[in-house]
Amino acid sequence: MEIKNCTLSDGNEILLLYQAARNLQVQRKMVMWPPFEKSFIEREIQEGKQWKITSGDVIACNWVVTFEDKEIWGERDMKDAIYIHRICTNSTLRGNRYIDNIVEWSRGYASQTGKRFVRLDTLGNNTKLIEHYTSAGFNFLGMFELTDTSSLPSHYQDEPNCCLFEIDLHAT
Incomplete structure (x- = not known):
């Protein structure tokens, strides 16, 4: 297993992963991600935002990292966090708890980049995801209603209730 930035040659595989995720979201009656354009994914890859865990020649898991998220985190976003x-x-490959690898990696990455927090969000009252993220070390901060979602992807307009999670690297 290896964690590294995605490359442009990963674009099609990432799009297939997203489609499989949307299928699962439909099956489980969750908030569904919109389809993403390949050009959007390629731009994130070029900006160094797309990361992956590989297992052999396959992407086992991927995610995006940003350094600001004002639309979701509001006044809490003080440029002191990475956002997953x-x-x-x-x-x-589901069931392998890649979230634990992501948490371990993200703690180091946040520390290396001078950040105090690792944060993420999920939409709706998804109790299984809340349990999943808290079992991996995130603190569940609660559910908040987003007020200005105009610049966010469409699934944020469809479900304004957002669960916020963080890991404070300075906490004992």
């Missing part, structure tokens, strides 16, 4: 978005696990 769109964690997506290869459907043939």
